[in-house]
Amino acid sequence: MISMTEVIGYVAATLTTVSFLPQAILTIKTRDTSSLSLSMYSIFTLGVFCWLIYGVYISDKAIIAANAITFILSGIILIYKIHNILTKKN
């Protein structure tokens, strides 16, 4: 039987992973990144990449899957931000 603690852990992991989807969709749609922090997305994307490596090291499929998804979403937002800075849009 799955414990209450495990359920909370899975809910937490799902929410923090899924949350970046609406931000990525909003950024792709509007191309507006003016109020997004470049530092945040640089540090966060690097951090999620480290979580991915950590998941591979300890062979934890849940950590690998969650962070692979977040890495892609966060990476997309970061690329838009960098593109906008380079093209002087913000």
Added chain:
Amino acid sequence: MISMTEVIGYVAATLTTVSFLPQAILTIKTRDTSSLSLSMYSIFTLGVFCWLIYGVYISDKAIIAANAITFILSGIILIYKIHNILTKKN
């Protein structure tokens, strides 16, 4: 001795936690939340709160500390976003 895997885990946790600080500072300074997704910050803040409860359940101080910090930072950004929506600033 601390293992390479543990080091990567700590680096990952530190980066993903710390990353929300520059975003919170930018949001407080500029008060601009136009390109921030309300859905993202609502879901993410709730998710981090679940991680916090999870940390309390399994008595893991690292999970509690990291998620308490992220909860505060993410919560501040969410409050600014909601305030701007309510005052029709975006």
